[in-house]
Amino acid sequence: MITFTSYISLAKKYRPTKFTELFAQGALTKILSYAIQHNRLAQSYLLTGIRGVGKTSSARIIAKTINCTAQMVEQEQVVPCGRCQNCQGFLNNTHPDIIEIDAASRTSVDDIREIINSSEYKPLLAKYKVFIIDEVHMLSKSAFSALLKILEEPPTHVIFIFATTEVQKIPLTIISRCQRYDLRRFTFNEIQQLLQQIIKQENLHLSQEAVNTIAHLAEGSARDAITILDQAANLVDGKQLQSIDAAMINQMLGLVTTHSVIKILQKILLHDLGGALELVECLYNKSMDLEKLIASISDLIAYCCKHKMLKNYSSPLYESYQQDITNILTDVSLSQLTIMWQIFNNGLQDIRSAHNLLITTEMLIIKAIYAQTLPKAEDLISQEGLPRR
Structure with a gap:
């Protein structure tokens, strides 16, 4: 008889549950740990930042920690015990005094009035009744107006925690009544470190280039990186020791390999139109996303510009192709590179509205x-007798 067990995604499995597990947000954890230990809690917090940096997780950690009846200190940070009635109720999602609301689906003034009415009653089990409102910027104008009143004079037993990715959409009158914490974007190296920790614990096998590729695609979002890793883990049988490489990641996500992008750029610089179009058509026939191809070419040219200006500049994403990039930079000027970057970067808008993606991509090529046949700006400056930079 076949038995089925529910699968827990890596993003959920490795979601932080206490301040010591909250990765790369040192300012937030230090300040809030101090506030909790010394009973200096505000009654409304606003957590902002891009997707996947820990806003909702931080809100849940705050709610859990402030209501724990047996708080402990680990690594100079306060953490919940995980055993008391409040902690157990939180873990089981049955705690009556911690209410989490998704403002994306509950945007009306009636929803806020329901919160206001509920806030009048004291907590049943915990010290504080905590309202976590995710994506708070989605609330309607009338809902914000209703929320403003209770934020001006909140009951002493109530704490509001708001999370948003678009803080500019929140009225300043709301923001001014909150303690605001901007959760920063993860660096490339931090994403790498986080991925390596999970890879080790899950006994996965990824090449360094594959890890670099995932870290680059995540664009500073830890959740995006872990989600891609979770998807990549399905590429091989867990019992095998086969390593997942960057080519497999690119194929899984419909991306173009860095090798192919470099080849196309080389063809452009050699004025080899036939060869460049042949490569593009080959990728198109393999169902590669041409918008992502244009974005990849734009990113590569931007890297070449920085590398040409800063001799020691490097990126882990291109570390396996340094010799190819050095050869590219030998015969191309900075002005030519910047013009090409503008062509492909602006071309992203063109291809998004194009009726024929292949033709639009070919025209960008x-x-x-x-553009390579035009006089170089550096030569024109020399002809005018102006000093060259």
């Missing part, structure tokens, strides 16, 4: 090659 033609435009880039034509």
Whole structure:
């Protein structure tokens, strides 16, 4: 008889549950730990930042920690015991005094009035009744107006924690009544470190280039990185020791390999229109996303510009192709690179509204090659007798 067990995603499995597990948000954990230990809690907090940096997780950690009846200190940070009635109720999602609301689906003034009415009653089990409102920027104008009143004079037993990715949409009158914490974007190295920890614990096998690729694609979001890793883990049988490489990641996500992007750029610089179009058509026939191809070419050209200006500049994403990039930079000027970057970067808008993606991509290639035939800005400056930078 076949038995089925529910699968827990890596993003959920490795979601932080206490301040010591909250990765790369040292300012937030230090300040709030001090506030909790010394009973200096505010009654409304606003957590902002891009997707996947820990806003909702931080809100839950705050709610759990302030209501724990047996708080402990680990690594100079206060943490919940995990055993008391409040902690157990939180873990089982049955705690009556911690209410989590998704403002994306509950945006009306009636929803806020329901919160206001509930806040008048004292907590049943915990010290504080905590309202966590996720994506708070989605509330309607009338809902914000209703919320403002209770934020001005909140009951002493109530704490509001708001989380948002678009703080600019929140009225300043609301923001001014909150303690605001901006959760920062994760660095490339921090994403790498987080991935390596999970890879080790899950006994996965990824090449360093594959890890670099995932870290680059995450764009500073820990959750995005872990989600891609979770998807990649399905590429091989867990019992095998086969390593997942960058090519497998690219194929899984419909991306173009860095090798292919470099080849196309080389063809453009050699004025080899036929070879460049042949490579693009080959990728198109393999169902590669041409918008992502244009974005990858734009990113590569931007890297070449920085590398040309800063001799010691490097990126882990291109570390396996340094010799190819050095050869590219030998015969191209900075002005040519910046013009090509503008062509492909602006081309992203063109391709998103194009009726034919392949033709639009081919025209961008033609435009880039034509731009290489124009006089170099550096030569024009020399002809005018102006000093060259």
